[in-house]
Amino acid sequence: MIFHPKTGLSYKIVGSLVLIFILILTVLGMIVRIVFEETIETSEKQKADLLLQTIEKPLQMALYLKFYDQIEEKVLPAVSIPDVLEIVVRDHNDQELYYYRSQKQLSSTGHEPLNVTREIHEPTGGALMGSVALRYSDLSYDETRRSMSAVLYGIGAGLALIVLMAVWWVRYLLSPLGQIARKVRDYKPGDRIHFDEGGSIEIEQIVSAFQEMQKTTHHYLGQMEEINSSLESAVREKTRELEEQYFTDSLTGLPNRYRLQEDLAKGEITALAIVNVDDFKEVNDFFGISIGDEVLIQIGHWLSELSGSCYRLGSDEFALTFHEPLDQKELEYRLGALLKLLEEKIFTVKEESLNIRVTIGVALGCEAVLSRADIALHHAKDNKQPVAFYRQEEKVEEQYRSNLMMASSIRKALFEHRIICHYQPVVHLQTGKVEKYETLVRMVDEAGNIVPPMEFLPVAKHTKLYPQITLEVVHQACSLFAARDEEFSINLSDTDMRNPHIVEEIIQTLTRTGTGSRVVFEILESEGIENYDEVTRFISRVKGLGARIAIDDFGTGYSNFENILNLNVDYIKIDGSLIREMINDRRRRIIVETIVDFSQKIGAETVAEFVGDEATYDMAKALNIDYSQGYFTGKPMPL
Secondary structure (H helix, E strand, O other), X not given: OOOOOOOXXXXXXXXXXXXXXXXXXXXXXXXXXHHHHHHHHHHHHHHHHHHHHHHHHHHHHHHHHOOHHHHHHHOHHHHOOOOEEEEEEEEOOOOEEEEEEOOOOOOOOOOOOEEEEEEEEOOOOOOEEEEEEEEEOOOHHHHHHHHHHHHHHHHHHHHHHHHHHHHHHHHXXXXXXXXXXXXXXXXXXXXXXXXXXXXXXXXXXXXXXXXHHHHHHHHHHHHHHHHHHHHXXXXXXXXXXXXXXXXXXXXXXXXXXXXXXXXXXXXXOOEEEEEEEOOHHHHHHHHOHHHHHHHHHHHHHHHHHHHOOEEEEEOOEEEEEEOOOOOHHHHHHHHHHHHHHHHHOOEEEOOEXXXXXXXXEEEEOOOOHHHHHHHHHHXXXXXXXXXXXXXXXXXXHHHHHHHHHHHHHHHHHHHOOOEEEEEEEEEEOOOOXXXXXXXXXXXXXXXXXXXXXXXXXHHHHOOOOHHHHHHHHHHHHHHHHOOOOOEEEEEEOHHHHOOHHHHHHHHHHHHHHOOHHHEEEEEXXXXXXXXXXXXXXXXXXXXXXXXXXXXXXXXXXXXXXHHHHHHOOOEEEEOHHHHHHOOXXXXXXXXXXXXXXXXXXXOOEEEEOOOOOHHHHHHHHHOOOOEEOOOOOOOOEOO
């Protein structure tokens, strides 16, 4: 406690003195005790040696002459000494010739007696005749010890008295500090404290210093009050400016999204309309960003003048709020009038005249109107409507929640290795043998059920999980077919081939597993290809390892023969919608025949997809299609 930072100075000094006293007394006592014990032990040994020397010669003659009956007489000088406790005389065969034991008992506080033994040899030849053992204790030791203890206790008592006097004196000297501490403890700036001068020079210096400190404190206190007043005013002004900046759009000067959220929280808004400028990116691309910004400023001011309550949400979106009770019919009328006025409005920027079109999403009520109006806006754009109202029965929010849950399930499935591959056989139509397999991804849910790809892949493609699924499929398929002889295909999207990380992982996996010459990468042609340079660069790299390229679902969507030539494909997979109907639909059969003829001329092989029955299988064979894939020849299964 005396070394605790918050302990009083007087207690520290007093405690230190007490510790020093205890330490000195302990060390002194130990030194005296050690010296005393060594001195007494040495003295006892000397006394015991003298006693043995006294009886050694007479015993030597008695043993030499074998006068064993005289042994008692010879040791009588030693026996008569009170300090001798025990004497034992033995011959050379260790037979006891004489034994003496004193009747006196050592006190419980006595020290341990000394045991001294001497061998007795013949006077001439030096042969061993026997031995004498002496047990000796100086009975005056305890008395000496008590005397030394009394001296030590006296010294200790004297030192303790000195320490107590020193303690009292220290407390007396430091008492002015205690008085100062008590007065200073509750001191506040502006208070004035009077100290009694007196005591030591140091105390008077402390009092003088504190008096000067009080004067300085009062002086600076006045200055600080003035500064604080100025600062408070400046802070209020700056806070107002920052708040205005935080809630105001820097481009248009309109209230921004944060102000709208603040106003919505008040619960006074009854309807909200989000106005999105159509094709505004084209305005920026065609006229430049500066003109695009000026157009946004003019649109914002025009909407504000019409509605009286306009916000800019960001980019090319504005929000209009309504506070009075309105039904959908009345809002439709108002917004229709706004759209009609907008058709007639011409925005002029730097001699450029522009007509602007907008799409509007509307939500009624005061609950989650911002997100609901945004949902309505997307609905309007998807259906190419100028205005759309949010409808609870469409359950769009439930779909959002479902997508979030599915994304979470996919992430967990990846972590727990529940993304697996099934493999569908591809049969050569001329030989009827399975020569290839297509790798198809599946997800296993926590209950062990298989989740088909159409349920989780669309969600994965809108998150960062899709690239991880692609890599998982590549690793599993390559690792499996490293120990097999068949060809196998893996589906890749345009974004996969343009992702440097995925491309490098694919190259490393093919090299490590040695499957480069047996893998076929299927490109989903119906999705379109955004960057032919990056895709052809990927194709060139994997073909350098022996891989081949297939166009999947050819004959639908963006299909065109130019893609086949640009991508240097090895296989063309004819879309299942053509294959399924080619028996009953002559036009579809002609398209299939055209694709087969084109493929043969450029040296590419063809695969018929979704072959579900024998008639379709035979028709594909008759049309000289090379391979068949579908439930008729085999369902996707684990290998």
